[in-house]
Amino acid sequence: MLIVNSASRRGRETFDQARDRLVELGVSLTAAHAVDDPSTLPQLVQETIDAGARTIVLGGGDGTVSSVAPQLCNTQVALGLLPTGTANDLARTLGLPTDLMKACETVAGGKAVDVDLGVVGDDRFLNVSSLGLAVGVTEMLNPKLKKRLGALAYPIAAVKAYRRFVPFSARLEFPDGDHPDVELDDLLQLAVANGRFYGGGAVVSPDAGIDDHLLDVYAIPRGTPRQRWQVARHFVSGAFTENDHVYHVTTQNVRVSTNPGEAVNVDGELSARTPVDFGIVQGGLRVIVQADATVGV
Template sequence: MLGLLPLGTANDLARTLHLPTRLDAACEVVARGHVVDVDLGRAGGRGFVNVASAGLSVGVTEALDPGLKRRLGPAAYGVALLRAYRHHTPFTATLELDGGGATLRWDDLLQVAVANGRHHGGGATASPTAGIDDGLLDVYAIRAAPVREHVRIARALRDGSFVAHRAVEHVTARAVRLTTDPATPLNLDGEVVGRTPAEFTVDRNAVHVLVPAGTTAARWDGTRTAP
Protein backbone atom coordinates (compact mmCIF):
# COMPACT_ATOMS: atom_id res chain seq x y z
CA MET A 1 0.00 0.00 0.00
CA LEU A 2 1.36 3.41 -1.00
CA GLY A 3 1.00 6.68 0.89
CA LEU A 4 2.02 9.81 -1.06
CA LEU A 5 3.44 13.09 0.21
CA PRO A 6 3.53 16.04 -2.26
CA LEU A 7 7.27 16.75 -1.99
CA GLY A 8 8.12 16.80 -5.71
CA THR A 9 8.33 19.71 -8.12
CA ALA A 10 5.31 18.85 -10.26
CA ASN A 11 3.33 16.45 -8.01
CA ASP A 12 1.31 15.18 -10.98
CA LEU A 13 0.33 11.86 -9.38
CA ALA A 14 -0.77 13.70 -6.23
CA ARG A 15 -2.83 16.05 -8.41
CA THR A 16 -4.40 13.12 -10.26
CA LEU A 17 -5.41 11.51 -6.95
CA HIS A 18 -6.80 14.77 -5.49
CA LEU A 19 -4.24 14.78 -2.67
CA PRO A 20 -3.89 18.01 -0.67
CA THR A 21 -0.80 20.12 -1.28
CA ARG A 22 -0.26 21.01 2.40
CA LEU A 23 2.08 18.52 4.02
CA ASP A 24 0.08 18.20 7.25
CA ALA A 25 -3.11 17.50 5.31
CA ALA A 26 -1.31 14.94 3.12
CA CYS A 27 0.01 13.20 6.25
CA GLU A 28 -3.57 13.01 7.51
CA VAL A 29 -4.55 11.22 4.30
CA VAL A 30 -1.73 8.71 4.85
CA ALA A 31 -2.97 8.13 8.40
CA ARG A 32 -6.72 8.10 7.79
CA GLY A 33 -7.40 7.96 4.03
CA HIS A 34 -9.05 5.11 2.19
CA VAL A 35 -7.50 2.73 -0.32
CA VAL A 36 -8.02 2.68 -4.07
CA ASP A 37 -6.20 0.72 -6.74
CA VAL A 38 -4.72 2.46 -9.78
CA ASP A 39 -3.22 1.27 -13.04
CA LEU A 40 0.48 1.07 -13.79
CA GLY A 41 1.73 1.77 -17.29
CA ARG A 42 4.47 -0.40 -18.73
CA ALA A 43 7.07 0.54 -21.31
CA GLY A 44 8.64 -2.85 -21.93
CA GLY A 45 9.79 -3.89 -18.47
CA ARG A 46 9.73 -0.38 -16.98
CA GLY A 47 6.75 0.98 -15.07
CA PHE A 48 5.34 4.50 -15.14
CA VAL A 49 2.31 6.06 -13.44
CA ASN A 50 1.80 9.31 -15.36
CA VAL A 51 3.13 9.43 -18.92
CA ALA A 52 5.73 8.10 -21.33
CA SER A 53 6.68 10.40 -24.18
CA ALA A 54 9.09 11.04 -27.02
CA GLY A 55 10.11 14.26 -28.72
CA LEU A 56 9.88 17.68 -27.11
CA SER A 57 9.38 16.32 -23.58
CA VAL A 58 12.83 14.71 -23.67
CA GLY A 59 14.36 18.09 -24.48
CA VAL A 60 12.36 19.64 -21.63
CA THR A 61 13.64 17.05 -19.16
CA GLU A 62 17.22 17.61 -20.30
CA ALA A 63 16.77 21.38 -19.86
CA LEU A 64 15.34 21.02 -16.33
CA ASP A 65 18.51 21.39 -14.31
CA PRO A 66 18.18 21.12 -10.50
CA GLY A 67 19.08 24.78 -9.95
CA LEU A 68 16.26 25.94 -12.23
CA LYS A 69 13.75 23.74 -10.39
CA ARG A 70 14.90 25.04 -7.01
CA ARG A 71 14.59 28.67 -8.09
CA LEU A 72 11.32 28.50 -10.00
CA GLY A 73 9.46 25.40 -8.79
CA PRO A 74 6.74 24.28 -11.27
CA ALA A 75 7.38 27.41 -13.40
CA ALA A 76 10.71 25.82 -14.37
CA TYR A 77 8.79 23.55 -16.76
CA GLY A 78 7.72 26.55 -18.84
CA VAL A 79 11.26 27.88 -19.07
CA ALA A 80 12.61 24.45 -20.03
CA LEU A 81 9.85 24.08 -22.62
CA LEU A 82 10.87 27.30 -24.37
CA ARG A 83 14.49 26.18 -24.42
CA ALA A 84 13.64 22.77 -25.88
CA TYR A 85 11.16 24.18 -28.42
CA ARG A 86 13.85 26.30 -30.09
CA HIS A 87 16.01 23.25 -30.83
CA HIS A 88 13.41 20.60 -31.65
CA THR A 89 13.52 18.57 -34.90
CA PRO A 90 10.16 17.06 -36.09
CA PHE A 91 9.88 13.28 -36.41
CA THR A 92 7.47 10.56 -37.64
CA ALA A 93 5.66 8.04 -35.43
CA THR A 94 3.99 4.76 -36.34
CA LEU A 95 1.59 3.25 -33.79
CA GLU A 96 0.20 -0.27 -33.71
CA LEU A 97 -2.83 -0.32 -31.42
CA ASP A 98 -4.12 -3.27 -29.38
CA GLY A 99 -1.92 -5.94 -30.90
CA GLY A 100 -2.36 -4.91 -34.51
CA GLY A 101 -6.01 -3.86 -34.42
CA ALA A 102 -5.09 -0.63 -36.19
CA THR A 103 -1.91 1.03 -37.45
CA LEU A 104 -1.50 4.81 -37.53
CA ARG A 105 1.27 6.95 -39.02
CA TRP A 106 1.68 10.52 -37.82
CA ASP A 107 4.21 12.78 -39.55
CA ASP A 108 5.98 16.03 -38.68
CA LEU A 109 5.58 15.65 -34.91
CA LEU A 110 6.65 17.82 -32.03
CA GLN A 111 5.79 15.20 -29.41
CA VAL A 112 3.99 11.91 -28.92
CA ALA A 113 2.81 10.87 -25.44
CA VAL A 114 1.33 7.69 -23.98
CA ALA A 115 -0.50 8.54 -20.76
CA ASN A 116 -1.53 6.10 -18.05
CA GLY A 117 -2.58 8.80 -15.57
CA ARG A 118 -4.47 12.04 -15.96
CA HIS A 119 -1.84 14.73 -15.29
CA HIS A 120 1.79 15.17 -16.30
CA GLY A 121 4.37 17.87 -16.95
CA GLY A 122 3.43 20.09 -14.03
CA GLY A 123 -0.35 19.96 -14.42
CA ALA A 124 -1.07 19.29 -18.11
CA THR A 125 -4.05 16.98 -18.64
CA ALA A 126 -3.67 14.10 -21.10
CA SER A 127 -7.28 14.43 -22.29
CA PRO A 128 -10.65 15.46 -20.81
CA THR A 129 -11.52 11.78 -20.22
CA ALA A 130 -8.12 10.41 -19.11
CA GLY A 131 -8.11 8.43 -15.87
CA ILE A 132 -5.63 6.41 -13.86
CA ASP A 133 -7.92 3.43 -13.26
CA ASP A 134 -9.73 3.07 -16.59
CA GLY A 135 -7.46 0.38 -18.08
CA LEU A 136 -6.67 2.63 -21.06
CA LEU A 137 -3.71 4.53 -22.43
CA ASP A 138 -4.44 8.01 -23.78
CA VAL A 139 -2.13 8.59 -26.74
CA TYR A 140 -1.71 12.04 -28.21
CA ALA A 141 0.67 13.62 -30.71
CA ILE A 142 1.27 17.31 -31.41
CA ARG A 143 2.28 18.18 -34.97
CA ALA A 144 4.67 20.91 -36.03
CA ALA A 145 2.69 24.10 -36.67
CA PRO A 146 3.07 27.88 -36.57
CA VAL A 147 4.06 29.22 -33.17
CA ARG A 148 0.65 30.87 -32.70
CA GLU A 149 -1.04 27.45 -32.98
CA HIS A 150 1.30 25.92 -30.42
CA VAL A 151 0.50 28.81 -28.09
CA ARG A 152 -3.21 27.96 -28.45
CA ILE A 153 -2.44 24.32 -27.71
CA ALA A 154 -0.38 25.28 -24.66
CA ARG A 155 -3.26 27.36 -23.29
CA ALA A 156 -5.54 24.31 -23.50
CA LEU A 157 -3.16 21.85 -21.82
CA ARG A 158 -4.56 22.39 -18.33
CA ASP A 159 -7.99 20.90 -19.03
CA GLY A 160 -6.98 18.52 -21.84
CA SER A 161 -9.10 20.28 -24.46
CA PHE A 162 -5.99 20.69 -26.65
CA VAL A 163 -6.70 17.20 -28.07
CA ALA A 164 -9.47 18.80 -30.17
CA HIS A 165 -7.01 21.11 -31.95
CA ARG A 166 -6.43 20.34 -35.63
CA ALA A 167 -2.67 19.97 -35.04
CA VAL A 168 -3.22 17.26 -32.41
CA GLU A 169 -3.98 13.54 -32.83
CA HIS A 170 -5.60 11.59 -29.99
CA VAL A 171 -6.59 7.94 -29.54
CA THR A 172 -7.07 5.52 -26.67
CA ALA A 173 -5.89 1.91 -26.55
CA ARG A 174 -5.09 -0.88 -24.12
CA ALA A 175 -1.72 -1.55 -25.77
CA VAL A 176 0.49 0.47 -28.13
CA ARG A 177 3.66 -0.31 -30.05
CA LEU A 178 5.44 2.93 -30.91
CA THR A 179 8.10 3.26 -33.60
CA THR A 180 9.65 6.60 -34.52
CA ASP A 181 11.78 7.81 -37.41
CA PRO A 182 14.39 8.60 -36.37
CA ALA A 183 14.59 6.48 -33.21
CA THR A 184 14.36 8.74 -30.17
CA PRO A 185 14.86 8.57 -26.39
CA LEU A 186 11.85 8.04 -24.12
CA ASN A 187 10.83 10.11 -21.12
CA LEU A 188 9.11 8.04 -18.41
CA ASP A 189 7.64 10.21 -15.66
CA GLY A 190 10.45 12.75 -15.98
CA GLU A 191 13.33 10.31 -16.44
CA VAL A 192 14.96 9.75 -19.83
CA VAL A 193 15.29 5.96 -20.11
CA GLY A 194 15.18 3.67 -23.12
CA ARG A 195 14.45 4.45 -26.76
CA THR A 196 11.90 3.73 -29.44
CA PRO A 197 10.66 1.33 -30.63
CA ALA A 198 8.77 0.51 -27.46
CA GLU A 199 5.65 -1.40 -26.44
CA PHE A 200 3.24 0.11 -23.90
CA THR A 201 0.68 -1.81 -21.87
CA VAL A 202 -1.43 -1.34 -18.73
CA ASP A 203 -1.30 -3.39 -15.53
CA ARG A 204 -4.84 -3.03 -14.17
CA ASN A 205 -5.26 -2.16 -10.49
CA ALA A 206 -1.56 -2.75 -9.89
CA VAL A 207 -0.89 -0.16 -7.19
CA HIS A 208 -2.87 0.28 -3.96
CA VAL A 209 -2.71 3.87 -2.75
CA LEU A 210 -4.22 5.98 0.04
CA VAL A 211 -6.41 8.88 -1.11
CA PRO A 212 -8.76 11.41 0.53
CA ALA A 213 -12.27 10.26 1.32
CA GLY A 214 -14.67 11.27 -1.42
CA THR A 215 -12.13 11.38 -4.25
CA THR A 216 -13.47 10.48 -7.69
CA ALA A 217 -10.00 9.95 -9.19
CA ALA A 218 -10.01 6.17 -8.63
CA ARG A 219 -11.88 3.48 -6.77
CA TRP A 220 -11.25 0.12 -5.15
CA ASP A 221 -11.77 -2.74 -7.61
CA GLY A 222 -10.05 -5.46 -5.57
CA THR A 223 -11.54 -8.62 -4.17
CA ARG A 224 -11.21 -7.72 -0.50
CA THR A 225 -12.69 -4.85 1.44
CA ALA A 226 -10.31 -1.91 1.67
CA PRO A 227 -9.40 -0.78 5.21
Protein backbone atom coordinates in the same frame (compact mmCIF):
# COMPACT_ATOMS: atom_id res chain seq x y z
CA MET B 1 7.53 2.12 6.99
CA LEU B 2 8.35 5.76 6.23
CA ILE B 3 10.79 6.36 3.37
CA VAL B 4 11.62 9.91 2.25
CA ASN B 5 13.70 10.83 -0.75
CA SER B 6 15.76 13.53 0.93
CA ALA B 7 17.23 14.47 -2.46
CA SER B 8 13.81 15.65 -3.71
CA ARG B 9 12.93 19.32 -3.68
CA ARG B 10 11.55 19.41 -0.12
CA GLY B 11 12.60 15.98 1.11
CA ARG B 12 15.36 16.71 3.60
CA GLU B 13 13.60 19.61 5.33
CA THR B 14 10.35 17.67 5.75
CA PHE B 15 11.58 14.24 6.90
CA ASP B 16 11.55 15.02 10.62
CA GLN B 17 8.24 16.88 10.36
CA ALA B 18 6.56 13.99 8.56
CA ARG B 19 7.85 11.35 10.97
CA ASP B 20 6.75 13.32 14.04
CA ARG B 21 3.33 14.18 12.61
CA LEU B 22 2.57 10.61 11.56
CA VAL B 23 3.38 9.37 15.06
CA GLU B 24 1.15 12.11 16.54
CA LEU B 25 -1.67 10.89 14.31
CA GLY B 26 -1.31 7.34 15.61
CA VAL B 27 0.51 5.82 12.65
CA SER B 28 2.72 3.00 13.92
CA LEU B 29 6.07 3.24 12.12
CA THR B 30 8.37 0.24 12.28
CA ALA B 31 11.19 2.33 10.80
CA ALA B 32 11.86 5.64 9.07
CA HIS B 33 14.53 6.31 6.43
CA ALA B 34 15.79 9.55 4.88
CA VAL B 35 17.44 8.44 1.64
CA ASP B 36 20.10 10.69 0.10
CA ASP B 37 20.80 8.44 -2.89
CA PRO B 38 17.58 7.93 -4.92
CA SER B 39 19.14 5.01 -6.81
CA THR B 40 18.87 2.90 -3.63
CA LEU B 41 15.11 3.43 -3.28
CA PRO B 42 13.97 0.41 -5.36
CA GLN B 43 16.11 -1.98 -3.31
CA LEU B 44 14.96 -0.45 -0.02
CA VAL B 45 11.32 -0.65 -1.02
CA GLN B 46 11.75 -4.27 -2.14
CA GLU B 47 13.40 -5.16 1.17
CA THR B 48 10.56 -3.45 3.02
CA ILE B 49 7.97 -5.44 1.07
CA ASP B 50 9.86 -8.70 1.62
CA ALA B 51 9.92 -7.94 5.36
CA GLY B 52 6.12 -7.95 5.37
CA ALA B 53 5.21 -4.25 5.29
CA ARG B 54 1.54 -3.62 4.57
CA THR B 55 1.90 0.13 3.99
CA ILE B 56 4.83 2.21 2.74
CA VAL B 57 4.67 5.96 3.31
CA LEU B 58 6.83 7.49 0.61
CA GLY B 59 7.98 11.10 0.53
CA GLY B 60 9.13 12.42 -2.82
CA GLY B 61 8.03 13.56 -6.25
CA ASP B 62 6.67 11.76 -9.29
CA GLY B 63 10.09 10.41 -10.21
CA THR B 64 10.49 8.91 -6.75
CA VAL B 65 7.21 7.01 -6.95
CA SER B 66 7.82 5.97 -10.55
CA SER B 67 11.23 4.54 -9.61
CA VAL B 68 9.65 2.08 -7.17
CA ALA B 69 6.47 1.35 -9.14
CA PRO B 70 7.83 -2.01 -10.41
CA GLN B 71 8.39 -3.15 -6.81
CA LEU B 72 4.89 -2.07 -5.70
CA CYS B 73 3.04 -3.38 -8.77
CA ASN B 74 0.41 -6.02 -7.92
CA THR B 75 1.69 -6.46 -4.35
CA GLN B 76 -1.37 -5.07 -2.50
CA VAL B 77 1.07 -3.08 -0.37
CA ALA B 78 -0.58 0.30 0.09
CA LEU B 79 1.34 3.43 -0.86
CA GLY B 80 0.86 6.51 1.28
CA LEU B 81 2.21 9.47 -0.65
CA LEU B 82 3.76 12.60 0.83
CA PRO B 83 4.25 14.87 -2.21
CA THR B 84 7.58 16.64 -1.68
CA GLY B 85 8.69 16.92 -5.31
CA THR B 86 8.49 19.70 -7.87
CA ALA B 87 5.53 18.80 -10.10
CA ASN B 88 3.62 16.33 -7.88
CA ASP B 89 1.34 15.37 -10.77
CA LEU B 90 0.44 12.00 -9.25
CA ALA B 91 -0.82 13.81 -6.15
CA ARG B 92 -2.95 16.05 -8.38
CA THR B 93 -4.37 13.02 -10.19
CA LEU B 94 -5.25 11.33 -6.88
CA GLY B 95 -6.65 14.52 -5.36
CA LEU B 96 -4.07 14.48 -2.56
CA PRO B 97 -3.11 17.61 -0.64
CA THR B 98 0.41 18.90 -1.28
CA ASP B 99 0.61 20.44 2.18
CA LEU B 100 2.77 18.06 4.22
CA MET B 101 0.67 18.07 7.39
CA LYS B 102 -2.55 17.46 5.45
CA ALA B 103 -0.86 14.71 3.43
CA CYS B 104 0.08 13.01 6.71
CA GLU B 105 -3.55 13.26 7.81
CA THR B 106 -4.61 11.55 4.58
CA VAL B 107 -2.20 8.70 5.26
CA ALA B 108 -3.61 8.30 8.78
CA GLY B 109 -7.30 8.64 7.95
CA GLY B 110 -7.69 7.89 4.25
CA LYS B 111 -8.74 4.79 2.35
CA ALA B 112 -6.82 2.41 0.08
CA VAL B 113 -7.89 2.14 -3.57
CA ASP B 114 -6.44 0.55 -6.68
CA VAL B 115 -5.31 2.60 -9.69
CA ASP B 116 -3.68 1.66 -12.98
CA LEU B 117 0.00 1.51 -13.83
CA GLY B 118 1.38 2.10 -17.29
CA VAL B 119 3.87 -0.31 -18.84
CA VAL B 120 6.81 0.87 -20.97
CA GLY B 121 8.96 -2.01 -22.11
CA ASP B 122 9.82 -3.95 -18.94
CA ASP B 123 9.27 -0.93 -16.70
CA ARG B 124 6.23 0.78 -15.13
CA PHE B 125 5.07 4.39 -15.14
CA LEU B 126 2.42 6.47 -13.38
CA ASN B 127 1.73 9.60 -15.37
CA VAL B 128 3.06 10.04 -18.91
CA SER B 129 5.73 8.69 -21.23
CA SER B 130 6.52 11.08 -24.05
CA LEU B 131 8.77 11.68 -27.05
CA GLY B 132 9.89 14.89 -28.71
CA LEU B 133 9.62 18.26 -27.04
CA ALA B 134 9.09 16.75 -23.58
CA VAL B 135 12.49 15.06 -23.84
CA GLY B 136 14.05 18.42 -24.65
CA VAL B 137 12.34 19.95 -21.62
CA THR B 138 13.75 17.23 -19.37
CA GLU B 139 17.22 17.85 -20.78
CA MET B 140 16.88 21.58 -20.06
CA LEU B 141 15.73 21.08 -16.47
CA ASN B 142 18.33 20.88 -13.74
CA PRO B 143 18.08 20.40 -9.96
CA LYS B 144 19.08 24.00 -9.23
CA LEU B 145 16.37 25.40 -11.52
CA LYS B 146 13.71 23.09 -10.05
CA LYS B 147 14.68 23.91 -6.48
CA ARG B 148 14.68 27.64 -7.13
CA LEU B 149 11.51 27.94 -9.23
CA GLY B 150 9.50 24.80 -8.49
CA ALA B 151 6.79 24.11 -11.11
CA LEU B 152 7.67 27.37 -12.92
CA ALA B 153 10.86 25.65 -14.08
CA TYR B 154 8.82 23.61 -16.58
CA PRO B 155 7.53 26.42 -18.86
CA ILE B 156 10.95 28.09 -18.79
CA ALA B 157 12.61 24.84 -19.84
CA ALA B 158 9.91 24.34 -22.51
CA VAL B 159 10.73 27.69 -24.16
CA LYS B 160 14.43 26.83 -24.21
CA ALA B 161 13.76 23.34 -25.60
CA TYR B 162 11.43 24.61 -28.34
CA ARG B 163 14.10 26.95 -29.73
CA ARG B 164 16.41 24.03 -30.54
CA PHE B 165 13.83 21.33 -31.30
CA VAL B 166 13.77 19.29 -34.54
CA PRO B 167 10.42 17.59 -35.45
CA PHE B 168 10.34 13.81 -35.84
CA SER B 169 8.25 11.00 -37.38
CA ALA B 170 6.71 7.98 -35.67
CA ARG B 171 4.83 4.79 -36.47
CA LEU B 172 2.11 3.56 -34.10
CA GLU B 173 0.99 -0.08 -34.18
CA PHE B 174 -1.96 -1.43 -32.22
CA PRO B 175 -1.61 -5.18 -31.55
CA ASP B 176 -5.21 -5.49 -30.30
CA GLY B 177 -6.57 -4.20 -33.60
CA ASP B 178 -8.63 -1.48 -31.92
CA HIS B 179 -7.11 1.19 -34.18
CA PRO B 180 -5.43 1.08 -37.60
CA ASP B 181 -1.65 1.38 -37.58
CA VAL B 182 -0.58 4.91 -38.48
CA GLU B 183 2.47 6.85 -39.71
CA LEU B 184 2.77 10.35 -38.25
CA ASP B 185 5.19 12.95 -39.60
CA ASP B 186 6.58 16.34 -38.57
CA LEU B 187 5.71 15.85 -34.90
CA LEU B 188 6.45 18.15 -31.98
CA GLN B 189 5.40 15.68 -29.31
CA LEU B 190 3.94 12.21 -28.88
CA ALA B 191 2.72 11.01 -25.50
CA VAL B 192 1.31 7.82 -23.98
CA ALA B 193 -0.46 8.65 -20.74
CA ASN B 194 -1.75 6.57 -17.85
CA GLY B 195 -2.64 9.36 -15.42
CA ARG B 196 -4.44 12.68 -15.78
CA PHE B 197 -1.78 15.32 -15.01
CA TYR B 198 1.84 15.81 -16.06
CA GLY B 199 4.44 18.52 -16.53
CA GLY B 200 3.49 20.46 -13.41
CA GLY B 201 -0.29 20.46 -13.79
CA ALA B 202 -1.09 20.11 -17.51
CA VAL B 203 -4.03 17.80 -18.26
CA VAL B 204 -3.50 14.87 -20.65
CA SER B 205 -7.00 15.14 -22.12
CA PRO B 206 -10.42 16.15 -20.73
CA ASP B 207 -11.45 12.52 -20.12
CA ALA B 208 -8.13 11.01 -19.01
CA GLY B 209 -8.02 9.13 -15.70
CA ILE B 210 -5.67 6.86 -13.79
CA ASP B 211 -8.48 4.40 -13.07
CA ASP B 212 -10.12 4.08 -16.52
CA HIS B 213 -8.02 1.06 -17.62
CA LEU B 214 -6.94 2.94 -20.75
CA LEU B 215 -3.90 4.72 -22.11
CA ASP B 216 -4.39 8.10 -23.78
CA VAL B 217 -2.18 8.44 -26.86
CA TYR B 218 -1.76 11.82 -28.52
CA ALA B 219 0.54 13.25 -31.17
CA ILE B 220 0.96 16.95 -31.92
CA PRO B 221 2.23 17.84 -35.41
CA ARG B 222 4.17 21.06 -35.96
CA GLY B 223 1.36 22.34 -38.20
CA THR B 224 0.78 25.97 -39.03
CA PRO B 225 1.42 28.91 -36.68
CA ARG B 226 -2.35 29.12 -36.12
CA GLN B 227 -2.55 25.42 -35.23
CA ARG B 228 0.39 25.74 -32.85
CA TRP B 229 -1.38 28.65 -31.16
CA GLN B 230 -4.56 26.55 -30.83
CA VAL B 231 -2.59 23.82 -29.09
CA ALA B 232 -0.66 26.22 -26.85
CA ARG B 233 -3.73 28.08 -25.59
CA HIS B 234 -5.51 24.84 -24.60
CA PHE B 235 -2.49 22.79 -23.58
CA VAL B 236 -2.91 23.08 -19.81
CA SER B 237 -6.62 22.12 -19.94
CA GLY B 238 -6.02 19.14 -22.26
CA ALA B 239 -8.66 20.47 -24.70
CA PHE B 240 -5.97 20.64 -27.42
CA THR B 241 -6.60 16.92 -28.05
CA GLU B 242 -9.98 17.88 -29.55
CA ASN B 243 -8.35 19.85 -32.39
CA ASP B 244 -8.71 18.14 -35.77
CA HIS B 245 -4.98 18.19 -36.55
CA VAL B 246 -4.03 16.49 -33.24
CA TYR B 247 -4.01 12.69 -33.25
CA HIS B 248 -5.68 11.27 -30.12
CA VAL B 249 -6.90 7.75 -29.30
CA THR B 250 -7.33 5.56 -26.23
CA THR B 251 -6.06 1.99 -26.11
CA GLN B 252 -4.55 -0.64 -23.85
CA ASN B 253 -1.56 -1.52 -26.00
CA VAL B 254 0.52 0.39 -28.55
CA ARG B 255 3.97 0.00 -30.08
CA VAL B 256 5.83 3.21 -30.95
CA SER B 257 8.69 3.21 -33.47
CA THR B 258 10.82 6.05 -34.81
CA ASN B 259 13.72 6.22 -37.24
CA PRO B 260 16.21 6.90 -35.83
CA GLY B 261 15.45 5.84 -32.29
CA GLU B 262 14.20 8.54 -29.93
CA ALA B 263 14.67 8.88 -26.18
CA VAL B 264 11.48 8.50 -24.13
CA ASN B 265 10.70 10.68 -21.11
CA VAL B 266 9.16 8.31 -18.53
CA ASP B 267 7.64 10.28 -15.63
CA GLY B 268 10.40 12.85 -15.94
CA GLU B 269 13.31 10.46 -16.46
CA LEU B 270 14.91 9.54 -19.80
CA SER B 271 14.79 5.81 -19.13
CA ALA B 272 13.54 4.25 -22.40
CA ARG B 273 14.14 4.45 -26.13
CA THR B 274 12.11 3.61 -29.22
CA PRO B 275 11.01 1.19 -30.50
CA VAL B 276 9.06 0.42 -27.34
CA ASP B 277 5.81 -1.30 -26.37
CA PHE B 278 3.31 0.39 -24.06
CA GLY B 279 0.61 -1.37 -22.05
CA ILE B 280 -1.35 -1.11 -18.83
CA VAL B 281 -1.70 -3.01 -15.56
CA GLN B 282 -5.29 -2.54 -14.47
CA GLY B 283 -5.48 -1.76 -10.75
CA GLY B 284 -1.76 -2.48 -10.44
CA LEU B 285 -1.02 0.04 -7.69
CA ARG B 286 -2.75 0.37 -4.30
CA VAL B 287 -2.67 3.95 -2.98
CA ILE B 288 -4.11 5.77 0.03
CA VAL B 289 -6.39 8.65 -0.92
CA GLN B 290 -8.71 10.92 1.05
CA ALA B 291 -11.72 9.21 2.55
CA ASP B 292 -14.17 11.02 0.27
CA ALA B 293 -12.13 10.63 -2.94
CA THR B 294 -13.83 9.21 -6.02
CA VAL B 295 -10.64 8.09 -7.78
CA GLY B 296 -9.74 4.39 -7.76
CA VAL B 297 -11.46 1.06 -8.24
